[in-house]
Amino acid sequence: MKNQLFTAIKLSLACFILLVVIYPLAVLGIAQFTPNKGDVDFVKVRDKIVGARQIGQVFTQNKYFWGRPSAVNYDSGVSGGSNKGPSNPDYIQTVQARRDTFLVHNPGIKASEIPAELLTASGSGLDPHISLQSALVQVARIAKARNHSTEIIQKVVMNSLEKSPAGTPFVNVLELNLALDRL
Template identity: 55%
Template structure:
């Protein structure tokens, strides 16, 4: 009986600690963060259109496309495909993505396609592409929107995010597409 009482006390203590105190502490800390812990949103005309750190699917020709997603940009089930680079199914999928990309971007050669445009990220939710990935899409987007390539390219160049210290430059696809919608 003594052991049962001790176990019940420990269980109650852990429930209060992990189900009440810890979540409230994290919530309190989040209130000190920008946007009160609700994530970094991107707004257009006062309306939230998405989150800066979560990718969205764009597949129309008048928008820049992001990285492929193994989970179709479903944030509830984020993850990669778990297939290795020598897996025949994975290689076939990447080849299919390359073929599709080349059909829509007939002006490109296979060797000009950056790997991030045909391979999914580990999370399946990557909001960024390489500057090269954005620049090779300029012609398609410019034609689809009846804009000059130089105007679209200039917009892309303003949206390139350079790393603070080390890393690679990126372009946030949602930010780029939101700015693209504002172009006249």
């Protein structure tokens, strides 16, 4: 019994050192090689923080691009998705409500033209980006709300494009909306 207790204490100490000391220091060390050294990249407008580049936020006005829905209301403290599967009645109802809302605010768009990412939450619930297709499907609504031509809004989208390591084009919704405000 004494041997088992001593072994349990040694294992607990080893896990503590590995998981509480070594692992966090390793992650912190790796983060030093990222552009912001692991810190949040806050976006400021006139010295006021309006958001963070890495965390999505809600935009519901017609004059703004809408991002991907969040199962956690963009709360970075509880990052995560929904555990509801595609056959869950509550999930189906939620997606249908999002689709119906999108169609009301974007007349002229067919349900089949709405990218799935605008109707379904991401795995983290914090995704700040949308695909080029998701941005372009919203252009007509924003052009009308801002009294601009669709060509001007499309140009803003194209000037805001980034590419994933795989080469897929996407836009950061916060930065795209700030670019609209600068028009």
